[in-house]
Amino acid sequence: MHNVEPKIYLISKSIPKNENIFDWLSDLKLSDEALDKYAPTIDQSRVDTLGEEKASFNNTSGEVVVELAGRRCYMSFEPGLNKNVTKIREDIKGYIDNILKSGHGSVLEHVYFTFAIENVSRVFTGEMNRHRAGMAISEGSMRYIRFDDIPFWMPNSLIDTDEDIKEMENLEFNIQNREGKINACTSIKKMKSQELFRKAFLQAEENYKELCEIWKNELSETSTFKMKKHLTSMMRRIIPMGVATGGIWTGNIRALRHICEMRCSEAAEEEILLVANQILEIMMTEEPTLFGDFGKDEKGFYQPKHHKV
Template sequence: MRHVEPVVSLIAKPQIDWEAIDAYLDEVGGRSWSDRVQNAPSPDAEDLLEFSGRMCYRSWEPGLNPNVSRVRTDSAAYLGNVIGSQHGSVLEHANFTFILHNVSRVLTHELIRHRAGCAYSQESLRYVRLDEVPFWFPEWAREDEELMERSLKVLETLEEHQKWMAEHFKLDEEGTNFAHKKHMTSFMRRFAPEGLGTGIVYTANLRSLRHVVEMRTAPGAEEEIRLVFDKIGRIMQQEAPAIFADYTVEDGAWLPGTRKA
């Protein structure tokens, strides 16, 4: 048994093709918006949201839409208004992809309930054979000596059983075909605890991320998922500060100034 800590890594985020946007704006008008935003320090994710929101009203600059005589030129203020007016569909254009490493299947079973605006690719224990049982214990559990002693014995027994089954089924003998390995590995996973550390690739758009950060850091949420989404929330404050500017954090709970649209 190996003690592990949940790790969150951001591995992909939006990148704008400014040449394509400029070509479009040269045709319909609004190139001044592009020139201004490209010279600003705002991340591409936020620029993409602003572009998409301005598409709705053709509000890249005054005069393009006769009904719009004045436009906001401060991008953070513009996006703050998008959040405040609950124009949530605009937030769906920007996707972020994370690796959640050393998280339990307790967490992933809860996480995949959030389907709208999300995509998942999880390590499959039908194919991935276990030779150890990585496991996360919360701090309060690590401080309980009797609990830890008993729990570690259980995990060591399960780990040893995985190794025994691999030998018993002759999985490493030369000539053993993959179909047999897959069949036996699928059976062996039934003896893996739900708290086993695993990995999942998680992609979500900003609308979904705001919702899940709020839901899964709430006081009643399971403690591991609270830990993970606190990490995600802190990453997103760096990656899309204008979109997460309305949050306050109280005792680990992320509270938005404006509820999800």
């Protein structure tokens, strides 16, 4: 048994292929000026300093793909390309803000981000995996992975806050019924709860080891994989749902915005709130235009200006 902290790694994302975008938009007969705007040609000075590959991938943000997908719908890359379009929103920020405002979120689905999320419980995965639309999920299998010990996250709600510490400090020790007062202290309740958490995981771990001992021949190296899988699956049933696990979650921008809106709110469960906040902060850095309307409310919870695009 040991304590762990949830960890989030951004391991992959969609990146525009500028040279192919150039070919595509050339075939659509965009002017040189528009081509330069949407697919900047390789700049020789950048090639000299960065090398050809890096210089030709100067547009790394997914927002470009969102903009291109949106503009392809009306052929609104520039005025006159479609005779019905006489003026356009020139800058990408204004263009994407308008998509978010008007709720035309389907174009956000073209851009994907992939996160490895480790040290999260089955409480977390049970909730996160409810988000199906626009998500791909690969979760660590407790049917295949056998435990040596049982890692778990101690919920933040069991960690002392400044107020809890102050409450303890303000206790008058010389009054009658001191025992009762101390036991009513939040800090003491949290300490006792933490002890119970450790005890429960330790007990589960001992029981799990005992099961391994009972079935040691069937779980030995020489046994079949089928048998080991069957037994590992049976044994997992006694592990608490707070056990730390992990996996890979890929989401498109539309899904990620929706998840962050639901799971960064005051109503969210504490572990998924913790993870969703970190995902959102990564996304706000990676895609500031697509997530730029998220901000903290008066209680400190992230919420978007444009809901459910």
